[in-house]
Amino acid sequence: xxxxxxxxxxxxGEIPIGKSLTYYIDPEVEGDIFxxxxxxxxxxxxxxxxxxxxxxxxxxxxxxxxxxxDVEESENFSIIDAYSGYVGDTSDERYFVTDPxxxxxxxxxxxxxxxxxxxxxxxSLSTLIDMCGEVALDYAxxxxxxxxxxxxxxxxxxVAWPYEENVSEKIKSLSNAVIEVGGIHHRVILGQYYGxxxxxxxxxxxxxxxxxxxxxxxxxxxIPKILVTGPxxxxxxxxxxxxxxxxxxxxxxxxxxxxxxxxVEYKGFSIDVFGTPGQERFDPILKLLGxxxxxxxxxxxxxxPEDFPRAKHMLEMTAKSGLPxxxxxxxxxxxxxxxxDEIRKKMALPDEIPIIPCSALKKEGVYEVxxxxxxxxxxx
Amino acid sequence: xxxxxxxxxxxxxxxxISAKASFIRKIIAEAEGNTGSIYVTTRDTAEEVLDKxxxxxxxxxxxxxxxxxxxxxxADSESIRRxxxxxxxxxxxxAINKFLEEYFRKGKKVILIFDSLSNLLIYSNIKRILRFLxxxxxxxxxxxxxxxxxxxxxxxxEKSLIMLKQLFNGVIEIKEEDNKRIVKLITPNIRxxxxxxxxxxx
Numbered sequence: 001x002x003x004x005x006x007x008x009x010x011x012x013g014e015i016p017i018g019k020s021l022t023y024y025i026d027p028e029v030e031g032d033i034f035x036x037x038x039x040x041x042x043x044x045x046x047x048x049x050x051x052x053x054x055x056x057x058x059x060x061x062x063x064x065x066x067x068x069x070d071v072e073e074s075e076n077f078s079i080i081d082a083y084s085g086y087v088g089d090t091s092d093e094r095y096f097v098t099d100p101x102x103x104x105x106x107x108x109x110x111x112x113x114x115x116x117x118x119x120x121x122x123x124s125l126s127t128l129i130d131m132c133g134e135v136a137l138d139y140a141x142x143x144x145x146x147x148x149x150x151x152x153x154x155x156x157x158x159v160a161w162p163y164e165e166n167v168s169e170k171i172k173s174l175s176n177a178v179i180e181v182g183g184i185h186h187r188v189i190l191g192q193y194y195g196x197x198x199x200x201x202x203x204x205x206x207x208x209x210x211x212x213x214x215x216x217x218x219x220x221x222x223i224p225k226i227l228v229t230g231p232x233x234x235x236x237x238x239x240x241x242x243x244x245x246x247x248x249x250x251x252x253x254x255x256x257x258x259x260x261x262x263x264v265e266y267k268g269f270s271i272d273v274f275g276t277p278g279q280e281r282f283d284p285i286l287k288l289l290g291x292x293x294x295x296x297x298x299x300x301x302x303x304x305p306e307d308f309p310r311a312k313h314m315l316e317m318t319a320k321s322g323l324p325x326x327x328x329x330x331x332x333x334x335x336x337x338x339x340x341d342e343i344r345k346k347m348a349l350p351d352e353i354p355i356i357p358c359s360a361l362k363k364e365g366v367y368e369v370x371x372x373x374x375x376x377x378x379x380x
Numbered sequence: 381x382x383x384x385x386x387x388x389x390x391x392x393x394x395x396x397i398s399a400k401a402s403f404i405r406k407i408i409a410e411a412e413g414n415t416g417s418i419y420v421t422t423r424d425t426a427e428e429v430l431d432k433x434x435x436x437x438x439x440x441x442x443x444x445x446x447x448x449x450x451x452x453x454x455a456d457s458e459s460i461r462r463x464x465x466x467x468x469x470x471x472x473x474x475a476i477n478k479f480l481e482e483y484f485r486k487g488k489k490v491i492l493i494f495d496s497l498s499n500l501l502i503y504s505n506i507k508r509i510l511r512f513l514x515x516x517x518x519x520x521x522x523x524x525x526x527x528x529x530x531x532x533x534x535x536x537x538e539k540s541l542i543m544l545k546q547l548f549n550g551v552i553e554i555k556e557e558d559n560k561r562i563v564k565l566i567t568p569n570i571r572x573x574x575x576x577x578x579x580x581x582x
Contacts, residue, residue, distance in 0.1 A: 027515050030474045054471075055448075055464035062453035063464065083467070087503075127467070130508040159470045161511040187523050188484045189477045 001119060001153050004041025005034060005194070006221040007209050008179065015177075016201050017118075018148040022125070022156045022175040029192045030213050031181035033067065035121045035157050037218045040069040043076050046118035051080035051110070053100060053127040057093050068216025078117070080109055086131075103132050103139050114146040114154070124157035129167065137170050144174070176200045184294065184377050186324055191224060191294055191377075209270075226373065228260070228275040229314050230299035231307040235330040236260065238360035239299055240275040243370055266370060276314075295373045296325035300347075302337035302357070308347050324376040325353070328369040332357035383570055386489060386524045389517040390550040390567070391497075393541070395533040399554040399561055404493055407528055411438045411491045416483040418476060418492045421446060422499035426460040439488070441479040443472060466503045469512040476516065480523050490525035497544065498535040506540045513547050528552075 001015045015021065025031030039048045052060045057079045064071045071077040080095040090096075095109050106128070113120055122128075122143075128136040140156065147154040158171050172178050178198040184191040195208040209221045228236050237260045244262025260275030274293075300311045315325060329343050338346070340355045349355065354372040358365030384390060394400050411417045416439045421429050426444035433440055440459065445466045447454050454462055461475040476492065483490045500509055513529075520527040531544065545551060550567035561576045 025470070027470055027473050027512075028477045028519065030478075032470065054467040054469075056452065058452040059448055059464035062448075065453065083465075086467075124470075126470075130505065130511075162514050163511070183477075185522075188480045188519075190481065 001042050001046060002038075003179075004038045005179075005219055006211075007207070008194070008196070011196065011204050011207065012177070012199060013202060015153050017151045017153060019177065019201065020144045020147060020154045020156070020175040021177040021179065022158050022171060023179050023181055024171065024197065025157060025159050025181045026183045026192075027159050027161050028185075028189050029181055029183040031159070032123060032157055033213060033218055034179070034181060034194070035123060035155050036064060036067070036069070038155060039077075039119060039121050040064065040067075040071065040218075042119055043071065043074050047076045047078075047116065048119040048121070049078045049080055049095065049113045049117045050121045050123065051082055051095075051113075052123055053082045053086075053131070054124070056083055056087075056089070057081050057091065066215050067218045069218075078113075080113055080120075082106060082109075101131050103128075103136060106132075107139050107142065110143050111146050114143070114150040114152045118152055120147065120152055120154045122154065122156045124159055125171070126157075126159040126161060126163075129163070134167060137167070137174065140174055172198065186377070190323075194219075224271055224294045226271055226273050226295050226297060226370075227293040228273060228297045228299060230328075231301070231304075231310040231314065234299040234301045234304075234307065234311070235360045236275040236299045239297070239328060239330065239358075239366060239369075240273050242360045242363045242366045244273060264370070266367075266374065293323060295377055296323055297328055297369055297373060298325055299328045299330050299360075300343065302329045302331050302343065303334050305338060305343075305346050308343075312347060324373065326369060326372045326376065327353060327355040328360075328366075329355055329357045330360050332365065333359045333362060384526060384550060384565075384567060385569075386526050387521045388550055388567065389520050389527045389529070389548045390552055391529050391531060391545060391548040392552045392554070393531050393533050394554040396554065396556045396561075399556055400495075400530055400532075402561075403528075403552075403554060404495065404530075405433075407491060407493060408433050408436050408438055408440075411436075413437075414488055415439075416441065416479075416486070416488040416490050418443065418479045418483075418490060420472060420476065420492070420494045422466050422496060424495075426462070430459070439483075441482070443475045443479070445472065466500055469500075469504065469508065473512065473515060477519065480519070480525065484523065490523060492520065492525055492527040494527065494529040496530040496532055498530075498532040501536060501540060506543055510543060510547065513544070517547055 002009050023031060023034045039050055042048055061071055078094040081091040081093040082097040082100040084091040085098045086100045095113055097106050097109050099105055143154055179194055180197045181194045183189040191210050193208045193210045196204055210224050211219050211221050214220050228240055230236050240260040240262040244264050262273040264271050264273055298311060298315050301307055331337055343355055356365055356369045356372050358369055360366055418441050419429050420443040422445045425447045426442040429442050442460050444460055445463045448462045448464050456462055463471040553564045555562045563574055565572045
């Protein structure tokens with residue numbers, strides 16, 4: 001049985017029969033789709049059941065359909081309706097929990113569904129905890145045993161609202177594998193990622209993958225964009241080449257006339273780095289590029305304070321909506337280079353903006369610049 | 381309402397439908413210009429909300445927690461996100477964040493109207509709502525938005541109301557009696573009480 005999630009299928013391989021997995025979801029991120037995608041990926045070959053606690057079965061089917069997954073057509077698909085009873089409705093579903101606040105009844109239904117199905121998705125364990133109390137976690141341990149006995153796989157969605165710490169810890173220890181679905185928290189959520197927190201059937205390194213949700217299609221991994229900008233001759237192209245494992249520039253008469261494009265693997269992220277041309281005639285594209293970037297590195301030549309106003313202007317264009325940014329004070333090795341405090345004062349930058357001295361030519365300090373920006377993005 | 385700072389979460393307590401409607405109209409009017417609005421509706425459909433404010437010069441995004449209860453496959457649009465049911469608090473949370481991100485990238489300030497918390501309490505217990513609001517109020521603060529959460533006093537028990545109030549940094553109470561509307565506004569920096577004749581809408 002596979003997860004059906006990009007990259008994770010390659011990293012985790014098949015889910016062994018009898019195992020349990022939790023999608024541990026940031027409450028501000030669209031994470032419920034992961035379990036749905038896993039279910040649909042296995043529907044051709046396996047009998048799958050989806051337990052709903054927060055929407056009626058028609059809405060469940062409609063939601064699958066939104067992503068281009070027509071579950072109605074499949075005989076392998078069924079629903080545990082643990083919602084309708086809550087609002088006083090009856091149900092025609094194959095599995096029906098008349099009283100969703102009654103864990104004993106839920107337990108019996110789940111036992112039956114593990115006997116009759118290969119994959120059980122519980123959406124969501126957090127709603128069960130909210131409705132029935134933390135004792136739901138004790139039942140979840142029983143459900144894992146049912147899955148093991150009956151050669152099924154059980155997958156939980158858990159929305160990580162601010163529960164007591166013991167609840168969060170117990171959730172993470174409950175399953176054989178935990179996939180974190182999180183957000184890049186800035187003033188708003190700027191991006192979403194997923195990654196393996198725990199897996200007990202394979203050795204794997206922690207890797208974070210940024211994703212978008214597309215309709216139809218579901219979870220799609222994508223590579224984020226970091227913009228490197230700054231005045232003419234500040235060292236942008238050199239910087240892009242210095243941090244990238246591979247990079248391409250298009251120059252004419254010794255200056256960049258198209259975007260520098262590099263790629264860097266860092267701290268589990270794969271990142272595309274785009275360096276903008278410094279000349280003013282290329283300014284219109286800065287606003288366009290900023291709209292899709294996760295963050296901005298502003299390169300300034302530490303020896304040329306007369307270029308700082310231009311640097312600020314470029315920053316304003318690309319970071320108009322408040323994207324996080326750091327300042328790389330390049331050419332720090334030159335004798336006339338200003339220090340960080342002097343640069344901060346001349347550019348009138350607030351104290352909380354990191355200014356990192358570097359020499360792109362000598363590849364000194366360049367990863368500290370990247371680290372500073374990623375720390376702003378990930379809160380690390 | 382202009383005196384309420386961005387980054388604030390304000391609970392609005394009233395038992396009068398007309399007072400609620402007037403209040404929201406005033407907030408929406410304030411949102412004209414370079415401000416975007418997010419309206420979370422747990423009673424009216426998105427179309428009803430958009431229709432009500434179509435004459436206001438305001439960019440409005442609606443999170444509709446109602447329509448899909450009746451028609452599960454109703455589609456989203458650029459300005460509408462539909463949630464399967466008011467129980468789906470994670471769905472509401474992600475929809476709010478998506479619209480916040482949209483406005484953020486446009487460089488707009490944001491006003492959020494949550495209509496209403498008392499309707500959410502029909503579907504979820506108070507602990508569940510408090511966890512949800514804990515996350516949302518922090519997000520509003522970080523996004524430097526302004527949020528108003530409507531509570532129908534008649535539909536909310538006193539204990540729940542006390543617990544809810546603790547999450548917010550401001551309270552507006554609107555009462556109607558003796559042909560007057562009495563408004564009380566309390567935030568850390570403001571303490572105001574005033575009367576308006578009922579015919580004088582907000």
